[in-house]
Amino acid sequence: MSEPPPAIGAPALSARGSDVVPPPPxxxxxxxxxxxxxxxxxxxxxxxxxxxxxxxxSWNAELFARYAPRYLSGLLVTVQLVAISIVLGAVLSVPIALGRRSKSRIVATLSYAYVYFFRGTPLLAQTFLVYYGLGSFRPELQAVGLWGFFREAWYCAIFAFSLNTAAYQAEILRGAFESVGRGQWEAASALGLSRLQTVYKIILPQAAIVALRPYGNEIILMIKGSAIVAIITVYDLMGETRRAYSRTFDFQTYIWAALIYLSIVEMLRLGVDRIERRLTRHLRR
Amino acid sequence: MRITRRIALGLSAAALALTIGGATAQEKLRIGTEGAYPPFNNLTADGKLEGFDVDIARALCEEMGVECEFVTQDWDGIIPALQAGKFDAIVASMSITPERDEQVDFTKPYYTNSLVFVAPKEAEFDADNVEGKAIGVQAGTIAAEYVEENYPDAELRAYPSQLEAWADLSNERVDAVLADFGVQYEWVNSEGGACCEFKGDAVGGDDVIGIAVREGETELVEKFNAAIDAIRENGTYAEVNAKYFPFDIYGE
Amino acid sequence: MDYTTLLSFGREGWGDDIASGVAITVSLALATLPLGLVLGFVVALGKRSTEPTLRLSANIFTTIFRGLPELLTLFLVYFGAQIAIQQIVRAAGGETYIEINAFAAGMFALGAVFAAYASEVFAAAFSAIPHGQYEGAHALGLSRWRTMRLVILPQLIRVALPGLSNLWLILLKETALVSVIGLSDILRQTGIAARTTREAFLFYGTACLLYLVLALLSSIVLSAVERRVSAGGAAR
The missing domain is CATH 1.20.5 (Single alpha-helices involved in coiled-coils or other helix-helix interfaces)
Structure with a gap:
């Protein structure tokens, strides 16, 4: 079999003949x-x-003195918003992930619908739906005493972001636990470990390795996604940037924001890499 | 019909990612406006622009003998869009300020304005004591600037458009909205603004509204100025004024 | 006004405007896809290259476009690139202007972000293809180009398809961001309706449902494609 395979569309090659070996790439x-x-x-x-x-x-000391503290406070708002949402989302993701595996069809379907809705629609639309959409139900929300919460843009943002990240985190959690083979459970029970011990000593450490990277990515996605809250009046890093730009019309305002976002995301990524190397050190030789 | 046209528009935009203008741009004058600022410029359910700014711009174009085309652009990007050549003039109730004047050239004013607070009727709102009060404004306007400079202890809430600021005022998410007299007047007299009324006197001093063009386009400024004088003379301005406001908006 | 009137296609209703928004969203996503795929593939080739300068360039690309918020990327392209082009043209003494409209800005910005993520998917797919495949093709006397086209690509697509499907669904959602720079997509059209009629929940709810429908339709098409592609090759 020295002939090349069916030479359809390759007359040049067959013309050259099969004895011509192409030079090493x-x-x-x-x-x-x-x-x-x-x-x-x-x-x-x-x-x-x-x-x-x-x-x-375009360096302007006056501009810098005026806006640097605002960028800093904006950055703080971004970090707080993401941290709170990620933590609340993590708590919420546990019942959803369990619900996805539930034997009850209703529970499983509901959890699936939840995940599908929040992963299938843009975060921006969800945020608008919560902030402006629930705003049109003020009398009803006041009647049940929830208006005090939804009145504030800050809480609305946390609410929308937590629900959103909970859906993604639930899938990460489910994927990580499913990646640990059944045999691990069986072996643990054969050793006489309790369910709790099995989860903590056997399953979690293995699932954590699988889940670490997706979790890191989710945090990064939230940091980037949080840039939209400025549209509902929360002054995060992006909000301060847009405010500075609308006052100065100086494009460097956006460049600074880009540099700040890039460095946070890069730091997080390197951090995740380090943790991963540490968690998997037993797998290396 | 309109849908297929928009699809065609979208696809041609995709094909012609970069459109090259220049010489052809002079024949048609493109007017940038916001489309979310009733009664000055806003969009109707069938996608048409209407309002004082729009009518004035049409009258000016007719006076200048040029064909005009309207382009809607969100407020926070309206000056960059002008500079980038997405349109040739902004007729969108833009106040003439020193900061903007550095970026663009303005025509003579085509109306005068003042800033005024609006708050729920039953609320006690005092413009001299706003500590801890949430004040809604449209981002990137002189109202936003005014609150920032003069009420540091108030809580500033900046919205992408004026409509959202009002929506949140009627939902009581903000305690008051500071904005141009003309828009506030329209709103408190509309169904949506029935909750609210003017609070206190106008603030911020004299404010004049002009048409912005790119820096250095003196010829266009002159043409606009002449046209403004002409429609003031021939009664067109008064007609448009009467269509929207029962008072004289031009000022002297 | 009742809800059916508000959503109707008549003069009073916003149905026609929203439908045109759907058309814009879909055409933007469809226009971005080929750009993102080709660029992503090229970047993946760069990442796998033995040449360190190519690897570095490719990695700089992904670092930037995965690290910046999509909204900021969009602003940088929409305003920044415009200003930059303007300055270059002016410096060259030109009078014409080159306009980057919202659609094009969205296409380039989202395309670059898509490419950054897609390059990871492609790179992973490349490493899933055993080296023997290249050696086999070489032994058969195939040129590098034909090896890629006839041997590697068909397998690559099969491995990369689930990841790319996922990226497509993300792209569909991210088109919503262009509403902020003024492109009349689903979210912008429903937003205009919401603030004009003060029926925010109705219209933003409609927007969410429309995105869900688009996602659902995409999944149906994509799983059909995945079935077809995996049926074409030997089962492994």
Missing amino acids: PARGWARARVTGIALLGLWALVGAGTLLFLLS
């Missing part, structure tokens, strides 16, 4: 790859230098 691809790579790196360097030059040329 790296030989000429390498140089071209290097040229392209250097060109692309040059392009990135140009973008970086351009941004830096732009920031330097």
Whole structure:
């Protein structure tokens, strides 16, 4: 079998004959790859230098003094919002994940519908639905004493974000637990471990390794997703950025925000990498 | 019909991701406005623009003998969009401020304005004592700037458009809304604003509204100025004024 | 006004406006998909390259577009790129202007974000293909291009499809962000209706349902495609 496979659409190859062996791929691809790579790196360097030059040329000490504290407070709001939502979402995700595995069809269907709704619609639409949508039910909400909560944009944002991340976290949780084989449960019970001991000593440590990366990604997604709260009057980092821009019309306001977001996300990603390396150190040799 | 047209529009936008203008832009004057600021510029259920700004802009275009086309653009991006050439002039009740004047050129004022508070009728709202009160404004307006500068102990709530600020006032999420007299007047006299009334006197001093064009387009400014004078003279302005307000909005 | 009138297609209703919003959302997502797929594939090739400069460039790309909030990326493209292009044209002494409209800005910004995530999916799929496949193709005398097209790609698509389907569903939702820069998509049209009629729950609820329907339709199509693709190859 020295003939190439059906030479449909490849007359050039069959014409050349089968005795011509193509040169080993790296030989000429390498140089071209290097040229392209250097060109692309040059392009990135140009973008970086351009941004830096732009920031330097538009540097304005007065502007910085005025807006730096606001960016800081905006950043704090972003971090608080994400931290609270992630924690509340984590608590809420446990019953939902259990519900997904429930033997009761009603419970399972409801949990599935919950997850499908929150994963199937944009966070922005959910936030609007909670903030402006529930606003049109003020008399009803007042009657049941919930208006005090939904009156505040801050609580509405936390409410919407927690419900949203709970759906995603429930799926992470379910996936992680399902990744641990049945045999682990059986072996643990054969050793006479209680259910609680099995969960804590056997299942959780293994599930944690699987879940770590998705959890890290979820936090990153929340940080990025939280940039929309400015639209419902919460002054997070993005909100402060837009406020500064609408006053100064200076585009560097957006560049600063981009740099801050990039560094937080990068730090988080590196953090997750480190934790993962530590958790999986027994798997390496 | 309209749907298929919009699909076609969307697809042609996809195909022509970058549209190159320039020489052709001069024949048609594109007017940028917000479309969420009744009774000055707002969209109706069938997607048409209406309002004082829109009628004035139409009258000015007719006076100048140019064909006009309206482009709607959210408020917070309206100046960048003008600078980027997405339209040629902003007729959207924009106050002439020193900060904006650095970015764009303004025509002579086409009406005057003042800022005024609106709050629920039964609420006691005192503009001199707003500590801890939530004040709703539209983001990026002189009202937002005014609250920020003069009421540091009030809680500023900035909304993307004026309509959301009012919605939250009638829901009592904010204690008061600060905005231009003209829009507030329309709102308190509408069904939605029945809850509320003017509180206190106008604040913020004299404010004049002009048409913004890109910096250095002096010729266009001159043409607009001449047209404003002309419609003041020939009664068109008074007609449009009477259509929306029972008082003289031009001021002297 | 009752709800059926509000959602009708007549003069009084917002049905026609919302329907045009659906058309915009779908066309934006469909226009973004090929851009994101091709760019993502190219970036994945860069990541797998033996050339360190290529790997670095590809990694810078993913770091930026996965690290920035999509909303901010959108603003950077919509306003920033516009300003940059304007300055370049002016510096070159040109008079014309090149406009990046909201649709194009959305397409480029979301396309870049899609590509950043898709490159990860492709890279993972590449590493799932055993090295023997390349060696086999080489032994058969296939050129690099034909190896890619006839041997690697068909397997790659099968492995990458679930991940890409997921990215498509995310893309559909992320198109909602362009409403903020003024493109008349589902969320913007329902938003205008909501604030004009003060029936926020009705209209934002409708928006959510429409996105759900789009997601549902996509899943049906995608699972059909996945079935077809996996039926085409040998079961493993």
